[in-house]
Amino acid sequence: GAVVSQHPSWVICKSGTSVKIECRSLDFQATTMFWYRQFPKQSLMLMATSNEGSKATYEQGVEKDKFLINHASLTLSTLTVTSAHPEDSSFYICSARVRTGPPYEQYFGPGTRLTVT
Amino acid sequence: AQKITQTQPGMFVQEKEAVTLDCTYDTSDQSYGLFWYKQPSSGEMIFLIYQGSYDEQNATEGRYSLNFQKARKSANLVISASQLGDSAMYFCAMREANTGNQFYFGTGTSLTVIP
Numbered sequence: 388g389a390v391v392s393q394h395p396s397w398v399i400c401k402s403g404t405s406v407k408i409e410c411r412s413l414d415f416q417a418t419t420m421f422w423y424r425q426f427p428k429q430s431l432m433l434m435a436t437s438n439e440g441s442k443a444t445y446e447q448g449v450e451k452d453k454f455l456i457n458h459a460s461l462t463l464s465t466l467t468v469t470s471a472h473p474e475d476s477s478f479y480i481c482s483a484r485v486r487t488g489p490p491y492e493q494y495f496g497p498g499t500r501l502t503v504t
Numbered sequence: 505a506q507k508i509t510q511t512q513p514g515m516f517v518q519e520k521e522a523v524t525l526d527c528t529y530d531t532s533d534q535s536y537g538l539f540w541y542k543q544p545s546s547g548e549m550i551f552l553i554y555q556g557s558y559d560e561q562n563a564t565e566g567r568y569s570l571n572f573q574k575a576r577k578s579a580n581l582v583i584s585a586s587q588l589g590d591s592a593m594y595f596c597a598m599r600e601a602n603t604g605n606q607f608y609f610g611t612g613t614s615l616t617v618i619p
Contacts, residue, residue: 430595430609430612431549482607494551495551497548498547
């Protein structure tokens with residue numbers, strides 16, 4: 388099956404600093420990548436959708452200036468949490484859509500646990 | 505309205521028994537896909553099974569089968585011969601053809617397999 392990696396798997400940072408999370412599709416090309424946020428014991432909430440070479444589309448309520456998304460290639464998307472605050476502590480999961488053919492499966496990365504102190 | 509509803513926050517099943525996890529969905533699209541994912545405590549989302557709205561037969565993948573009842577808009581996951589490693593959160597999800605990118609997740613069901 389398709390493999391999606393995320394780096395780092397966990398990160399602790401101080402309030403006010405920025406953190407970058409990488410999402411890579413290892414063995415396939417992903418035209419579209421998705422970023423989700425998951426609070427403990429809750430479901431995944433879509434934050435934004437990014438297509439290679441174009442600006443990300445953010446869901447309502449997600450601050451685009453705070454959560455910067457770059458999708459520079461068909462295998463790499465990054466999420467930068469700028470000026471992080473404790474309320475940004477969460478589990479961030481990326482997902483990549485397989486490029487060709489229906490049902491356009493989405494494969495998920497292992498997630499990144501961010502803790503802001 | 506919720507696109508995906510999972511009414512069972514927690515379920516218990518005896519090892520080697522079968523268990524059904526409920527999922528109902530809401531859509532006016534004719535073309536859509538239904539997915540089940542498993543999320544163990546490590547956090548990784550593991551794809552289990554897919555059912556397309558036009559598929560006439562219920563999807564099966566090993567010990568997983570999807571009981572698709574289109575008229576009732578339900579897509580229950582059946583796990584046969586439960587194993588201790590099946591203990592995890594299970595999420596039902598839907599993607600509609602019209603909305604393309606949007607992947608709607610349910611609130612999840614926590615399954616615990618008892619030895």
